[in-house]
Amino acid sequence: MVSEKITVKNKSGLHLRPAGILSKIAQGCKSDITLVKGDKRVNPKGVLYLMAAGIMCGDEITVECDGENEAEDLKTILDAIDSGLGE
DSSP states (O other): OEEEEEEOOOTTOSOHHHHHHHHHHHHTOSSEEEEEETTEEEOTTSHHHHHHHTOOTTOEEEEEEESTTHHHHHHHHHHHHHHTTTO
16 A cells, blocks of 8 residues: 645635546546545545545645555546646
8 A cells, every 4th residue: 555645735625526527537546545634534436425525725635545556546646636636
């Protein structure tokens, strides 16, 4: 398993549109992915899970990937979050 922390830059956090984009990207990954915010652990492959996590601008989250492409998938998810997810 690999993991890394990242700070969310989206001004409105992970609301529906960026959550949908992140979810589609995560669905294309082969690894098991978990986003950790405080005591909440969510699977980013489900939009509703992302929305329920309440991830806002400035929140530091940890991205965990476990699987055959874990390092590549971690980079993919981190790059997507860092890009602002279309905003």
